[in-house]
Amino acid sequence: MSRIGVFICHCGENIGRTVDCAQVAQAMGELPGVVHSVDYKYMCSDPGQALIKQAIKEHNLDGVVVGACSPHMHEKTFRKAAAAAGLNPYLCEMANIREHCSWIHEDRAEATEKAKGLVRFIVEKIKYNRPLSNIFIPVNRRALVIGGGIAGIQAALDIADGGREVILVEKESSIGGHMSQLSETFPTLDCSQCILTPRMVEVAQHPRIKLLAYSEVESVDGYIGNFEVKIRQKARSIDVSKCNGCGECTKNCPNKKIPSEFEQGLGFRTAIYVPFPQAVPNIPVLDRDNCALFKGRAKGVKKQVCGKCATVCGRRAIDFDQQDSFITEKVGAIIVATGYQLYWIGKEQESEILHGYGEYGYGTIPDVIDGLQFERLASASGPTGGKILRPSDGKEPKKIVFLQCIGSRDRAKGMEYCSKICCMYVAKHTMLYHHKVHDGKAIVFYMDIRAGGKGYDEFVRRAIEESHALYLRGRVSSLTRNGDTIRVQGVDTLSGEPVSIDADMVVLATAMRPQPGITSLAQKLSVSYDLHGFLNEAHPKLRPVETNTAGIFVAGACQAPRDIPDSVAMASATASKVLGLFSNEQLEREPLIARVDRQTCTGCFHCERVCPYGAVERFEVKDRKGNLIKVIAEVNQGVCQGCGTCQATCPSKSIELDGFTDEQIFAAVNAL
Amino acid sequence: MSTSSQPLALSAGTPHNRSLSAQILDVTGLDPARCYQCGKCSAGCPMASEMDLKTHEIIRLLQLDMRERLLASESIWMCLTCETCTTRCPNVFDPAAVIDALREIVLRENPGLVPRRISAFHSAFLDQIRANGRVFEFGLVASYKLRSGALFADVDSVPGMLARGKLALAPRRIEAIQDIRRIFEQCAMERPR
Numbered sequence: 081m082s083r084i085g086v087f088i089c090h091c092g093e094n095i096g097r098t099v100d101c102a103q104v105a106q107a108m109g110e111l112p113g114v115v116h117s118v119d120y121k122y123m124c125s126d127p128g129q130a131l132i133k134q135a136i137k138e139h140n141l142d143g144v145v146v147g148a149c150s151p152h153m154h155e156k157t158f159r160k161a162a163a164a165a166g167l168n169p170y171l172c173e174m175a176n177i178r179e180h181c182s183w184i185h186e187d188r189a190e191a192t193e194k195a196k197g198l199v200r201f202i203v204e205k206i207k208y209n210r211p212l213s214n215i216f217i218p219v220n221r222r223a224l225v226i227g228g229g230i231a232g233i234q235a236a237l238d239i240a241d242g243g244r245e246v247i248l249v250e251k252e253s254s255i256g257g258h259m260s261q262l263s264e265t266f267p268t269l270d271c272s273q274c275i276l277t278p279r280m281v282e283v284a285q286h287p288r289i290k291l292l293a294y295s296e297v298e299s300v301d302g303y304i305g306n307f308e309v310k311i312r313q314k315a316r317s318i319d320v321s322k323c324n325g326c327g328e329c330t331k332n333c334p335n336k337k338i339p340s341e342f343e344q345g346l347g348f349r350t351a352i353y354v355p356f357p358q359a360v361p362n363i364p365v366l367d368r369d370n371c372a373l374f375k376g377r378a379k380g381v382k383k384q385v386c387g388k389c390a391t392v393c394g395r396r397a398i399d400f401d402q403q404d405s406f407i408t409e410k411v412g413a414i415i416v417a418t419g420y421q422l423y424w425i426g427k428e429q430e431s432e433i434l435h436g437y438g439e440y441g442y443g444t445i446p447d448v449i450d451g452l453q454f455e456r457l458a459s460a461s462g463p464t465g466g467k468i469l470r471p472s473d474g475k476e477p478k479k480i481v482f483l484q485c486i487g488s489r490d491r492a493k494g495m496e497y498c499s500k501i502c503c504m505y506v507a508k509h510t511m512l513y514h515h516k517v518h519d520g521k522a523i524v525f526y527m528d529i530r531a532g533g534k535g536y537d538e539f540v541r542r543a544i545e546e547s548h549a550l551y552l553r554g555r556v557s558s559l560t561r562n563g564d565t566i567r568v569q570g571v572d573t574l575s576g577e578p579v580s581i582d583a584d585m586v587v588l589a590t591a592m593r594p595q596p597g598i599t600s601l602a603q604k605l606s607v608s609y610d611l612h613g614f615l616n617e618a619h620p621k622l623r624p625v626e627t628n629t630a631g632i633f634v635a636g637a638c639q640a641p642r643d644i645p646d647s648v649a650m651a652s653a654t655a656s657k658v659l660g661l662f663s664n665e666q667l668e669r670e671p672l673i674a675r676v677d678r679q680t681c682t683g684c685f686h687c688e689r690v691c692p693y694g695a696v697e698r699f700e701v702k703d704r705k706g707n708l709i710k711v712i713a714e715v716n717q718g719v720c721q722g723c724g725t726c727q728a729t730c731p732s733k734s735i736e737l738d739g740f741t742d743e744q745i746f747a748a749v750n751a752l
Numbered sequence: 753m754s755t756s757s758q759p760l761a762l763s764a765g766t767p768h769n770r771s772l773s774a775q776i777l778d779v780t781g782l783d784p785a786r787c788y789q790c791g792k793c794s795a796g797c798p799m800a801s802e803m804d805l806k807t808h809e810i811i812r813l814l815q816l817d818m819r820e821r822l823l824a825s826e827s828i829w830m831c832l833t834c835e836t837c838t839t840r841c842p843n844v845f846d847p848a849a850v851i852d853a854l855r856e857i858v859l860r861e862n863p864g865l866v867p868r869r870i871s872a873f874h875s876a877f878l879d880q881i882r883a884n885g886r887v888f889e890f891g892l893v894a895s896y897k898l899r900s901g902a903l904f905a906d907v908d909s910v911p912g913m914l915a916r917g918k919l920a921l922a923p924r925r926i927e928a929i930q931d932i933r934r935i936f937e938q939c940a941m942e943r944p945r
């Protein structure tokens with residue numbers, strides 16, 4: 081006969097208001113096997129826990145049932161208390177009479193009856209609980225960071241400074257991400273390059289960081305503590321070990337008119353190029369699509385066209401025949417920091433849920449640019465040397481109109497979310513414009529000003545009060561060409577005045593979107609994502625940088641629109657999670673996972689096919705002489721998430737979840 | 753509050769220093785850009801229900817530099833200068849002072865824009881002070897009615913006011929009337945027509 085103790089919590093008024101807790105406790109006390117049953121105002125408090133500990137000792141309990149909130153909230157708390165009193169923690173369970181009862185019912189009598197049922201359910205189940213002990217799995221104490229923007233850089237540096245090795249994979253030829261393109265940054269207006277490039281150099285020089293630029297993750301296997309990652313190193317057409325970054329090749333490449341991605345199409349680059357002078361690593365990459373030699377090869381021309389770069393390279397580093405190569409790395413944790421891209425208003429969209437802005441000319445009107453293009457115009461190292469000039473004719477715009485929420489908060493275009501950062505960078509743009517074009521006028525169309533952050537609202541007020549940007553509340557209805565100006569048709573909803581402006585230049589604060597290809601990466605990692613491809617955190621409040629896959633974390637704008645301070649904070653948070661994980665050689669985890677009965681398993685491997693985590697492996701049973709008897713299923717303890725799909729599938733009932741065996745579930749159901 | 757049929761064409765790079773806002777800044781030291789249109793001023797204004805433009809709308813039109821609409825507005829003359837708006841503004845802005853400055857600008861630049869009845873009342877009021885050093889209500893009413901032509905407005909409230917002793921029948925002059933007259937002379941105040 082069991083000796084079970086039942087503890088019913090009022091949760092202040094949360095449960096007590098609708099459930100008669102004393103009555104529940106009394107009824108439970110009468111169940112066979114229950115030797116002690118009480119109620120108390122706050123079970124999770126210190127005195128509440130003391131009640132449990134004391135009862136375990138006094139009544140020599142062999143099972144504890146706490147009727148209270150969700151186990152997500154406090155199961156750990158109560159199991160710890162039980163363990164402190166010498167009871168195996170897995171002999172302590174919770175019945176949820178708050179979320180599943182008091183919060184959703186009004187009738188007190190009926191709610192009390194339901195609460196009794198819920199607690200009885202667990203009382204019957206716990207009679208069949210077995211003592212379990214935690215599982216230990218080894219941890220490979222190296223981390224992989226995917227994406228070398230400011231978030232990835234910060235995470236890599238923090239982990240490396242914490243004493244662990246990091247592999248940083250960046251798909252472009254240089255790290256730095258979007259921050260390297262920015263001119264000055266809100267809310268302090270310090271120069272982006274000046275605060276970023278030293279960190280980039282630190283990455284390159286750190287003894288514990290292995291930087292793999294121009295590389296991408298090909299596949300991911302394994303589980304927390306034990307991932308195996310295959311990485312594709314794309315062919316740069318340059319032997320990295322020979323190149324010293326002298327730049328002779330880029331100087332001599334005759335193909336100089338290729339629109340530069342880094343300059344957002346406002347400047348040019350050569351076919352063999354370094355995206356920007358401060359690039360890390362400072363090694364060129366050959367753009368085969370635009371290289372004369374490769375074009376010649378593609379056309380089947382016999383004689384080699386061009387090849388100038390190879391001729392001038394003193395170190396013979398250019399390798400036109402280089403192929404992609406692959407390496408495999410073993411790591412214990414992965415941080416995803418792949419950042420964002422900007423929405424584009426054109427007709428063609430990457431997904432069918434998105435739509436362009438016909439009313440703004442689908443991106444065909446000259447001198448209608450986006451925020452990143454404005455950053456390049458304002459940047460001292462940009463294509464205009466920091467002068468604000470119109471891309472069409474190089475004239476200085478005297479009247480400039482900024483439009484906020486382009487794509488963002490626009491359900492008709494497919495994005496209902498707020499991009500969070502544009503209010504701030506538009507304010508910044510008006511200030512930069514004011515500093516550079518003294519006699520110019522900046523006009524902003526906005527819907528709301530979202531400037532939540534330290535010093536943020538003050539920053540926007542400075543744009544309005546000191547730089548005299550004119551803020552008009554409303555969305556612009558249309559942009560049309562009018563001579564060499566752009567006619568902006570809107571209304572100021574604060575005054576009700578219709579407004580029509582002939583602007584010299586229009587800057588669109590377009591929505592932030594996740595990187596292209598994010599969904600295929602997420603699938604490789606088994607990380608879930610939202611409708612737009614932003615990666616999902618495990619819990620929006622309490623686990624903001626973890627994902628639903630143990631050992632994989634998210635930082636920066638790949639999770640949601642983020643500014644630099646947010647991205648950096650997230651990155652440091654992931655680093656601390658990873659360093660915490662790496663603080664032990666072994667990882668301890670709850671033993672509530674599947675277990676195979678080797679006697680009865682017939683080796684049909686239905687379980688292997690249904691397991692969503694790939695946790696089922698094959699095990700060869702051999703006799704003493706080493707002859708194979710049969711092949712049966714075995715559960716990898718590191719990978720199994722305890723979902724129970726296998727248990728429901730196994731035709732011979734040979735696989736069961738510890739803590740949720742058929743015996744336990746049937747006993748519980750029969751109690752209802 | 754929109755009444756204009758033409759869309760507002762924000763003039764090409766109007767340098768900030770030629771706008772009405774800049775004039776207000778000169779006179780009061782207050783920059784209308786400070787206002788973020790919360791409306792708390794209008795919410796507390798005792799005259800709001802009488803105004804064609806509410807206090808915050810006056811400030812908005814300043815931000816949009818809508819000079820003509822503003823200077824022709826009756827609202828700036830309705831303001832009692834009770835300064836409730838000023839007391840309550842979260843931006844430490846002073847709408848009452850701005851309205852006062854707008855009146856001065858109208859008087860200086862285009863006195864014809866002052867609504868007749870309002871200008872009549874102000875003149876009648878000042879006449880009383882000049883003559884008696886204080887307000888003689890009967891005299892004020894009579895003078896206002898003659899100037900404004902609103903002869904029969906509000907006559908039905910006279911018996912009640914008489915009964916409660918609110919209307920004296922003869923003026924009483926203050927002792928230091930000479931001091932008051934000197935103030936008038938020194939101000940060299942023009943009587944607005």
Ligand SMILES: Cc1cc2nc3c(=O)[nH]c(=O)nc-3n(C[C@H](O)[C@H](O)[C@H](O)COP(=O)(O)OP(=O)(O)OC[C@H]3O[C@@H](n4cnc5c(N)ncnc54)[C@H](O)[C@@H]3O)c2cc1C
Pocket residue numbers: 226227228229230231232249250251252254255256257258259262264265266267295296297417418419420421422450451452455501505508595597601635636637638642643644645647
């Ligand atoms: C116009 C504009 C102005 C801004 N101004 C400011 C400002 O003043 N202040 C401020 O705080 N913020 C500003 N921001 C926001 C800032 O750009 C972001 O907060 C910041 O860049 C986010 O950093 P991140 O590392 O998350 O992403 P990113 O900068 O996007 O970096 C992501 C990196 O990951 C790489 N990557 C992507 N996919 C893969 C893959 N599959 N494999 C490997 N690598 C991959 C990318 O190549 C890139 O290098 C501005 C943004 C815009 C659009």
Ligand code: SF4
Pocket residue numbers: 484485486488489497498499500501502503504527528529530589
């Ligand atoms: S941050 Fe501001 S501009 Fe950007 S989407 Fe949100 S509200 Fe619109």
Ligand code: SF4
Pocket residue numbers: 786787788789790791792793794807808811837840841842843845847
């Ligand atoms: S109270 Fe002040 S800030 Fe608010 S609308 Fe009036 S003047 Fe503007």
